[in-house]
Amino acid sequence: MAMDEVGDTDLDVDSGGDSSRRSGKQKKVSLSFRDRFQAGEEDDEEFVITRASSVQKTDRFEAGPTPEEKEARRRKKQEAARIKQLQAERQVFIPSSVTVARLAGILGLKWSRLQIRMAQLGMTEEQRRSDYMLTEEEAVNVALEFGFDPKIDDEAFFDIIPQPDTPDVIYPLRPPIVTIMGHVDHGKTTLLDSLRNTAVAAGEAGGITQHIGAFSVNLSDLQGGTVTPGQETTITFLDTPGHAAFTEMRARGATVTDIVVLVVAADDGVMPQTREVLNLVKEAGDDVGLVVAINKVDKSSVDVEKIKSGLGAEGIHLEEDGGDVPSVRVSGLTRLGLDNLVETLSTLAELRELRARNDGQAEGYVLESNKDIGKGNIATVLVTKGTLRVGSYIVAGTTFCRVRTMINDQGQNLDLAGPGTPVQVTGWRELPEAGDQLLESVNGEHEAKRAIANRIAAQEQQKMLSDIEVINVKRQEDRLRHELETEEEKAIKLAGGNLVLHRIEQARRATVLARENQIKELRLIIKGDVSGTVEAVEGALSGIGNKEAVVKIVSTGVGAVTESDLAMAEASEGLIIGFNVDCPRPVQQLAKQLNVPIHLETVIYRLIETVRAKTAALLPPAIEYRTNGEALVQQVFEITLKKKQKAYIAGCKVSQGSIKRGSLARVFRGPDRQLVFEGEIETLKHLKKDVDEIRKGTECGVGLANFKDLKEGDEIVAVTKVEVPRTL
Known part of the structure; x- marks a missing residue:
């Protein structure tokens, strides 16, 4: 229990609001902890992880113990409980095959720390890669080095894992992933906007930019329509807070960014966040390339030499001065040097030979996520390997999704997305978190649910152990402070x-x-x-x-x-x-x-x-629509009712779930799924018979109350409107 609540109970300071409910909950946690880690231990040792007020103090019923004996017994119990807890906390369950990045997560270690220890064990650079698949023996040896007691349990640790690359196969080139970073007010946003507007201007007339967290720029749009043969034709820019996106991905053991563009204002120079970016790039090593963009060169107060000197002090030497870091002078405001920047990025990407398989299991990362009243849970994902398709099942963090739609940064609906493609995906059961790795469940929904259940169980176990530690420390502090009045x-x-x-x-x-x-x-x-x-x-x-x-x-x-x-x-x-x-x-x-x-x-x-x-909790609840069924309008019929009144019935086929008469329906139209109606399903027919419910795969007739504008191609979605607590 992470938060103790006092004031509505007469229990000890650690007790919660509803004493019977909280007590039961703590008892359940205690039993789970004992059964899983120390089966057969004595019950009187449970006081370490339960409320002090619930401890069975059997000492008071023994005949004539002296105060010294009581104190000795108390200390003995404390030491036994402490040893028991330490033993339980060091026991970990790992699968018989696991990637390096996943093993770091299981052991609760930073990826960089795990790599250092693996190097000390004599493991090669290839074996230390985040996606390298360790054998059972290798994983056990690494866990033992950190003092853990590893147990192999494939069923309890079943998960969706990345498909390993095939050795000695030359995969196709993929677009480079570029993150623009730098000090505040040095022009990162203006530069991104200029690059994004280039992509929009080159598109079809009337195109609408979708701010989905990333966007792609075609090289021919900035290079006079010419592209070097064998060169990748697009560059993908992450349009998210650069520092947060970069560090979050690194913390999870993956480097999504291929190239960092460090923006330095020509009228300001090297600043604290500039140094922070340089440290991040140095930490990433050879995984990430660096390009320095000297921005705002259109201003009069420009001191490029000052910038070079500041970068040199940080160990960064530009190519124009004999160093190895390329630099470009640009102006995000006037678009000066944008073509040179893109050309430099393209050349650097070509030298790095960025490749990825474009078939098999889809992999990627979540860039951002949000709720939309019309579309439900939405996540912007960046595909890094394989091909993501509409209808695929994917997992990310502790949630999964059947891909309903994919929309790119130009607002276009896609059926598939390959490596380097950012898309907005709908169909998530719950919102994933930014930085979560995305993996396709190639065997469908069953394995996706199975993997998510195990991930949630692992999180709950980790939280329980963390709460136990907090509770024990808190009790020790309480006993000391209770003796003194402040x-x-x-x-x-x-x-x-x-x-x-x-x-x-x-x-x-x-x-x-x-x-x-x-x-x-x-x-x-x-x-x-x-x-x-x-x-x-x-x-x-x-x-x-x-x-x-x-x-x-x-x-x-x-x-x-x-x-x-x-x-x-x-x-x-x-x-x-x-x-x-x-x-x-x-x-x-x-x-x-x-x-x-x-x-x-x-x-x-x-x-x-x-x-x-x-x-x-003080906020009024949000209204959420939960989908019960979906049907596509194939034809619209006009029928005559009593008193010569006309009604319109949509001939439909239920594609998902089920539709019930009397339920709330929403009608969406067009590729952008514009909401055109919300109201009651008044009529539901199968052949000529009135029915109460139609299930998936069945054709039916649907009539909506007070709506006569149904059209072929409309999507009727039967929903339940629920109030959902809002979050900040």
């Missing part, structure tokens, strides 16, 4: 009631004003162990929210939670956040009476996640 609490008591009453009245007035402004506020009283901690927590939480709901810091203080904090929270209708502090039992009991929630935490990111979730 100086802050003493000072508050000695100061009398006037100051406290004044602060409480201020909180009440602020609460009334917030109600009048119609802005939802999550009001917090923050307590921390030291002033530096309080400032850090306040800074981390104060920026959470949006225009509809915000975090409001009512007061802050150092020391344990006190009764005056409860009074402040009650007056402001807020909650108390305690970071690395204790909450005495009398204060807990009073909090229960006042119905004031108290949250104690020791891990900052978990605190942020919880506050973010509670702030989001």
Whole structure:
């Protein structure tokens, strides 16, 4: 349990809101932990991972133990539990064959750290590649080197894995993947916009640019229509926050970027983020090429020599001065030098001979994801190997997708996408995360679901172990702090009631004003162990929210939670956040009476996640449409009803799920799936018979209430409208 909640229970400070529910949950976690890792251990050792209040203290029933004996027994139990936990945490389950990148994830290690140890073991550079498939013996030996107790379990660790490349096969050239990076305000966005507009201008008249997180530029558009024979004809640019995209991919053991364009403003020079980019490129080694783009050369205050000197100090020497790093002088504003930049990128890509197989299992990475009211869950993915097709099943992170549609950066619907192609994919069950690796499940939906179930189980196990560690550390700190009353609490008591009453009245007035402004506020009283901690927590939480709901810091203080904090929270209708502090039992009991929630935490990111979730809970829910069935209109019939009234029936064939009479339907039209109607399915017929439901593969007649504009080719989607909690 990452977050302790006090104030609605009379249990120990670690207990949660609903004591019976939380207790049951903790018991389940405890049993799972014991059964999986230490079957047969004594039950009295469970106190390490359950609430202190639920421990069976059998010592009190023994005849006449001395205090020394009690203390010795307590220490013995603690040591046994500590050893048990350490043994369990070092045990890992790995499959009989696993890639280097996946093994790093299983062991919870950084890919770079794993590579260093593998090199020390004498493994070759080829064996240390992220996609290299390790044998069972190799994987076990590496795990043992890090002190783990590896167990081979293929069924528990079944997963979709990348298809290994065939040795000695020369695959076709693929487009280079380019990320533009640099210091803030050095012109990265302007340069990207100029490159993107080039691609749009060269396309068909009336083309609409789709901002999907990446875009492709055809070399002939910038090189007078000529391309060198044997040269790849397009370049793919990542249109995402460069630093975040680059570092996230590197952290997951994959280098999606082939070339980094380092943008340096000619009127500014080498700055902190410039150095950060250079460090990232150096860390990537030979996997990533570098091109320096000296931007804003159209300005009068240009000092190129200053830039060269600054780059030289970082170990970067340009080709024009005898170095090995190509450079181009450009202006994103006037488009000066854009053709030279693209030509330089093309030449560098040609020298690197970037190749990938274009058949077999599709692989790629998620660049970004979002929800769309009309299209559902959407993710922009970059295909790196194989060919992704509409109808394929793919997995990414802990979710999967049957590819419903693929749209490129020009807004065109694609049936297939090859290496280097960025596309927007619809059909996801849940939203994947940016940086997740995408893999095609070539054997269909069953294996995709099986792999996702194992991934989720592994995440839950890791979270359980992490929570156990937090709980044990928290208990140790609580026992130490409970013996002392903080100086802050003493000072508050000695100061009398006037100051406290004044602060409480201020909180009440602020609460009334917030109600009048119609802005939802999550009001917090923050307590921390030291002033530096309080400032850090306040800074981390104060920026959470949006225009509809915000975090409001009512007061802050150092020391344990006190009764005056409860009074402040009650007056402001807020909650108390305690970071690395204790909450005495009398204060807990009073909090229960006042119905004031108290949250104690020791891990900052978990605190942020919880506050973010509670702030989001203040937002009105979002409306989500969940698809029950889909049907394509093949023909529209006009029929005459009683009293010579006319109605229109669509002759359809159900392609997915099922359609029921009386359910809500949405009608989409055209390749861009424009929503043209939303209403009730009034009539549902099979042949000439009225029916309540039509399933996949069956032809039927569909009539919609108050809609007479059905056309051939329209898509009727039967949906259920649900309210979904919003997130920030």
